[in-house]
Amino acid sequence: MTxxxxxxxxxxxxxxxxxxxxxxxxxxTMVFLLMRVAPGNPIQAALGGHVPQAQIAKREHRxxxxxxxxxxxxxxxxxxxTLNLGNSLTDHTPVTSIITDNGAATVELTVAAFLVAVVVxxxxxxxxxxxxxxxxxxxxxxxxxxxxxxxVFFLGxxxxxxxxxxxxxxxxxxxxxxxxxxxxxxxxxxxxxDTLINGDFNAFWDCVLxxxxxxxxxxxxxxxxxxxxxxxxxxxxxKGDYVEAARARGxxxxxxxxxxxxxxxxxxxxxxAGLQLALLLGGAILTEETFNWPGIGAQLVRYLNERDYIAVxxxxxxxxxxxxxxxxxxxxxxxFIDPRVRYS
Amino acid sequence: MSQVRRLGIVAVLVGVLAAAVAGCGSSSGxxxxxIRGTTDQPVSYDPAGAYDxxxxxxxxxxxxxxxTIPAGQSTPVPEAASKCEYTDNSNQTYQCTLKPxxxxxxxxxxxxxxxxxxxxxxxxxxxxxGGSSLLANMKSVEAKGPDTVIFHLKEPxxxxxxxxxxxxxxxxxxxxxxxxxxxxxxxxxxxxxxxQSYDPGTQxxxxxxxxxxxxxxxxxxxxxxxxxxxxxxxxLALKNGEVxxxxxxxSPTDLDSLKNQSGIQIVSGNGIEIRYLVFNENLQPGxxxxxxxxxxxxxxxxxxxQAIASKVYDGTVTPLYSMVPQGLKYATKxxxxxxxxxxxxxxxxxxxxxxxxxTPVPMEIWYTPSHYGPxxxxxxxxxxxxxxxxxxxxxxxxxxxxxxxxxxxxxxxYPVYQLGWFPDYPDADDYTASFYSKDSFLNDHYxxxxxxxxxxxxxxxxxxxxxxxxxxQIQDIGAKDAPTIPxxxxxxxxxxxxxxxxxxxxxxxxxxxxxxxxxxx
Numbered sequence: 001m002t003x004x005x006x007x008x009x010x011x012x013x014x015x016x017x018x019x020x021x022x023x024x025x026x027x028x029t030m031v032f033l034l035m036r037v038a039p040g041n042p043i044q045a046a047l048g049g050h051v052p053q054a055q056i057a058k059r060e061h062r063x064x065x066x067x068x069x070x071x072x073x074x075x076x077x078x079x080x081x082t083l084n085l086g087n088s089l090t091d092h093t094p095v096t097s098i099i100t101d102n103g104a105a106t107v108e109l110t111v112a113a114f115l116v117a118v119v120v121x122x123x124x125x126x127x128x129x130x131x132x133x134x135x136x137x138x139x140x141x142x143x144x145x146x147x148x149x150x151x152v153f154f155l156g157x158x159x160x161x162x163x164x165x166x167x168x169x170x171x172x173x174x175x176x177x178x179x180x181x182x183x184x185x186x187x188x189x190x191x192x193x194d195t196l197i198n199g200d201f202n203a204f205w206d207c208v209l210x211x212x213x214x215x216x217x218x219x220x221x222x223x224x225x226x227x228x229x230x231x232x233x234x235x236x237x238x239k240g241d242y243v244e245a246a247r248a249r250g251x252x253x254x255x256x257x258x259x260x261x262x263x264x265x266x267x268x269x270x271x272x273a274g275l276q277l278a279l280l281l282g283g284a285i286l287t288e289e290t291f292n293w294p295g296i297g298a299q300l301v302r303y304l305n306e307r308d309y310i311a312v313x314x315x316x317x318x319x320x321x322x323x324x325x326x327x328x329x330x331x332x333x334x335x336f337i338d339p340r341v342r343y344s
Numbered sequence: 345m346s347q348v349r350r351l352g353i354v355a356v357l358v359g360v361l362a363a364a365v366a367g368c369g370s371s372s373g374x375x376x377x378x379i380r381g382t383t384d385q386p387v388s389y390d391p392a393g394a395y396d397x398x399x400x401x402x403x404x405x406x407x408x409x410x411x412t413i414p415a416g417q418s419t420p421v422p423e424a425a426s427k428c429e430y431t432d433n434s435n436q437t438y439q440c441t442l443k444p445x446x447x448x449x450x451x452x453x454x455x456x457x458x459x460x461x462x463x464x465x466x467x468x469x470x471x472x473x474g475g476s477s478l479l480a481n482m483k484s485v486e487a488k489g490p491d492t493v494i495f496h497l498k499e500p501x502x503x504x505x506x507x508x509x510x511x512x513x514x515x516x517x518x519x520x521x522x523x524x525x526x527x528x529x530x531x532x533x534x535x536x537x538x539x540q541s542y543d544p545g546t547q548x549x550x551x552x553x554x555x556x557x558x559x560x561x562x563x564x565x566x567x568x569x570x571x572x573x574x575x576x577x578x579x580l581a582l583k584n585g586e587v588x589x590x591x592x593x594x595s596p597t598d599l600d601s602l603k604n605q606s607g608i609q610i611v612s613g614n615g616i617e618i619r620y621l622v623f624n625e626n627l628q629p630g631x632x633x634x635x636x637x638x639x640x641x642x643x644x645x646x647x648x649x650q651a652i653a654s655k656v657y658d659g660t661v662t663p664l665y666s667m668v669p670q671g672l673k674y675a676t677k678x679x680x681x682x683x684x685x686x687x688x689x690x691x692x693x694x695x696x697x698x699x700x701x702x703t704p705v706p707m708e709i710w711y712t713p714s715h716y717g718p719x720x721x722x723x724x725x726x727x728x729x730x731x732x733x734x735x736x737x738x739x740x741x742x743x744x745x746x747x748x749x750x751x752x753x754x755x756x757x758y759p760v761y762q763l764g765w766f767p768d769y770p771d772a773d774d775y776t777a778s779f780y781s782k783d784s785f786l787n788d789h790y791x792x793x794x795x796x797x798x799x800x801x802x803x804x805x806x807x808x809x810x811x812x813x814x815x816x817q818i819q820d821i822g823a824k825d826a827p828t829i830p831x832x833x834x835x836x837x838x839x840x841x842x843x844x845x846x847x848x849x850x851x852x853x854x855x856x857x858x859x860x861x862x863x864x865x
Contacts, residue, residue, distance in 0.1 A: 055470070055472060090473075091387070091388070091528070091544065092524075092525060092527070093527075093544075101543070160577075160580075164580055164584070165580055165583075168583075168584060171584065171586065172577055172580040172581060172584065172586075173572065173573070173577045173581070174546070174570070174586075175546075177586055178379045178381075178547055178568045178570040178586060178587065179377065179379070179568065181543075181546065181547055181570075182540070182541070182547060182549045182566075182568050289573065292571075292572055292573045292577060294543065294545055294546045298545060299545070302544075302545060305745060307748075
C-alpha cells in the first residue's frame with residue numbers, strides 16, 4: 001500500500017468514527033424520548049395491580065423518574081456511555097447481566113442466520129444472474145421475492161410445523177435440549193463454543209440441531225435482498241470490458257463468471273450484507289419469540305410486556321449501539337476493499 | 345472435483361444428517377431426572393417476592409414451612425415444626441416448636457431465629473409481587489429459645505395454620521437481606537431440593553438436597569423445569585420426548601391432540617382454580633342500587649356455564665355455581681339454587697322489568713387475552729353472544745394485557761371484568777373473604793354488613809359446625825347480591841410420558857405441584 005493510500009484510508013476511518021458520535025447521540029436521544037412519551041406511569045404499570053401510592057412514589061424516586069426530564073436525560077447519557085444501565089424494575093436484574101447472559105444467544109443466532117443468508121443469497125443470485133431469463137433465473141427471482149416478503153414468524157411457524165411437528169426431524173424451540181442446558185458448563189455463553197471447549201460433541205450436535213430452524217428461517221428472509229443484488233450486479237459485470245477480454249483470451253466460461261465477473265459483483269454486496277447484519281438484529285427479536293430462543297430480543301419482548309421501562313431502555317440502547325458499531329465496521333471494511341469509497 | 349469425491353462427500357453428509365435425525369428427540373433425561381415443561385413463568389424464588397403459582401411450586405420444593413398440606417389432604421400438619429397450636433382461647437396466639445436438626449441446603453442450622461427473620465422481613469419488604477398481605481393479621485412474632493416460635497395475631501384467626509402453609513410463609517436463612525429481595529438464582533432453603541440454576545424464561549434446575557432431614561425425601565435426583573412460550577410448543581416438546589411432563593397450561597386443542605398419542609398419558613385431578621366475572625358497583629350499568637342488583641342477577645340468570653365448559657374448553661373445566669369451588673370443604677351451589685343450572689332468560693327479563701331497567705342494557709365487559717390462557721378471547725366471545733342473544737343486553741367486549749389490566753381493573757376503570765383465582769390455601773375463607781369483604785382487593789365497592797359479620801365469625805372459629813353454617817350463609821348472600829358471578833372451575837390436567845408416576849398423587853385442592861412425589865420408570 002502506498003503512502004497516499006494509507007493517508008486516505010486513515011482520514012476516511014477518522015471521519016467515519018467521528019460521524020458515529022452524533023449518530024449515537026441522536027439514537028440515544030430518540031430512545032430516551034420514546035420511552036418517556038409512552039402514556040401512563042411506567043413504574044405503576046410495571047408493578048401491576050393494587051400497589052399503594054407510597055410504594056409507587058418510593059419506586060419512582062429510586063428509579064429517578066421524579067426528577068426533571070433534563071436531569072434524567074443527562075444521567076441517562078452518562079449511564080449509557082459508561083454502560084451502567086441500571087436494574088430492571090420487575091425482577092431487579094442488572095441490565096448489563098441481561099445483556100451478557102442473553103447477548104451470546106442473539107449473536108450466535110444472528111451470525112448463523114447471516115451465514116445462511118450469504119450462502120443462500122449468493123448461490124441463488126449467482127445462478128439466476130448467470131442463467132438470465134432461463135427457468136433458473138425466474139425460479140431464483142421468484143424465490144427471492146417470496147422469501148423477502150414472507151414475515152419471519154410465518155416462515156418460522158411453517159418450519160416448525162413441517163420439520164418439528166410433521167417430520168420430527170428438528171427440535172421445535174430453545175437453544176438446546178433441557179438436559180444439555182442444565183448440565184452445560186458455560187465459559188463464553190456461546191453454546192456452540194462452550195460445548196466444544198467442554199469436549200462434549202453430543203451436546204454440540206444438540207445445539208447445532210436447535211440452531212438450524214431459527215437460523216435458517218431468519219437467514220432465508222434476509223437472503224431475498226442478497227439474491228436480487230447478486231443477480232443484478234453479476235449481470236452488469238458480465239457486460240464489462242474485462243469480461244469480454246477474458247472471453248476473447250479463451251478463458252473458460254465458468255472461470256470467467258467465477259473469477260472475473262462474480263468477484264467484482266460482490267463489492268456492493270458487502271455493503272448491503274453488512275447492513276443486513278444490522279437488520280438481522282431486529283429480525284432476531286421476532287425469530288427469538290417464535291422459537292423461544294433465549295436471546296436479548298426475547299428478553300426485550302418480555303420486559304415490554306411487563307412495561308419495565310428501565311430494562312427496555314437499556315436493551316434498546318445496546319441494540320442501537322450495536323447497529324451503529326456494525327455500520328461503522330462495514331464502512332471500514334468497504335473502504336479497505338474498495339478504494340473508490342475512501343477517495344470519494 | 346472427481347465424481348467419486350463428490351459421491352463421498354454426499355455420503356458423509358447423508359450419514360451426518362441421519363445421525364442427527366436419530367439423535368433428535370431422545371434427550372428427556374436419565375432415570376432420576378424429571379423434566380417438566382410449562383408455559384408458566386415464575387416471578388421470584390424469594391418467598392417475600394412471590395405470590396404466584398409458578399414461583400410457589402419451586403418455593404415448596406426449595407424451602408420448608410412450619411406447616412404443610414400433605415398430598416391428598418386438606419388440613420395443615422406440621423412440616424418444619426414438630427407441633428403447632430393455639431395457646432389461648434381466643435385463637436390469637438399460635439405457638440410452634442421446631443423439629444430438631446433442621447438444616448438449610450448450605451449446611452447451616454435452621455433455628456427459631458430464622459423463622460422470626462423470615463416473617464418479619466416479608467412484612468418489612470412488602471414487595472408488590474409478594475404475599476405479605478397474607479401476613480396482615482400478624483401483630484408480632486417472637487422466638488422463645490432456639491426451637492420455639494410464637495405468633496401474636498391482631499384478631500382471632502382460625503385460618504392462621506393455613507397461612508403458614510403458603511409459599512409466602514416459607515422459612516429463609518437469616519443471611520438473606522433483611523430489607524430487599526434475594527436474587528432468585530441464589531436462594532437457599534431447607535427443603536427437599538437445592539437450586540442448581542435459574543435462567544429466566546429458559547429453565548430452573550433443582551437437585552435433591554442432602555441436608556433435607558424430613559421423612560419423605562424426593563423420589564428423583566433432579567428436576568428440570570423448562571419454560572415454553574406457547575401451549576403448542578409445550579405439546580410438541582412432549583411429543584418429541586424433550587420433556588417428561590407437560591403441565592400448565594396445555595390448551596384444550598393441544599390436550600386433545602395428545603390424548604391419542606402413543607406413549608403419552610393424560611393425568612387429571614381435582615382443581616380449585618376458578619374464573620369469575622366482577623361487577624364494579626360504581627361503574628356498572630344501572631341508575632340505582634336496585635337496578636344494578638337486578639342487572640347482576642339478570643346476568644347470573646343468562647350465562648350458560650355448561651356451554652362455556654363444553655364449547656370453549658372441551659370439557660376440561662366444570663361449571664361453577666359458588667365462589668367456593670366444589671371439592672373444598674363447605675362448598676355449596678347457591679347460584680344453581682337461586683338462578684338454576686341452565687339459563688333462564690324469562691326470569692332475567694322479569695327481574696330487569698321489575699327493577700325498571702330498560703333493555704337491552706349496554707354493558708362493557710373487559711377481559712385479558714393471555715394471562716388466563718389463550719382461550720379467554722373465545723370464552724368472552726361466547727359470554728357476549730349468550731348475553732346479546734337473550735335480547736336483554738348489548739355487550740361490548742374490550743381487552744388489554746395483564747399489566748395494564750391488573751392496574752385498571754382494581755382502580756375503578758372497568759365496569760365489568762374477568763378475573764381468575766388460585767388458592768392461597770385450600771380453605772373456603774380464601775374464596776369468600778377475598779371477594780366479599782368490603783376491603784376486598786377487587787375494589788368493587790361491594791359492602792354488606794351481614795356479610796362482614798359472617799366473615800368475621802368464620803375466621804375466628806375453629807368449630808366445624810359454626811364454620812359450616814357461616815360459610816353456607818356467606819355463599820347464599822354472595823349469590824343473592826352477586827357482586828361476582830362464578831363461571832367455571834378448572835381441573836388440574838397434565839400430559840406425561842407413560843413411565844412417569846406420581847402426578848396423580850399431587851393433584852389435590854392445595855394446588856401444590858409436589859415434584860418430590862414424581863418418579864420415572
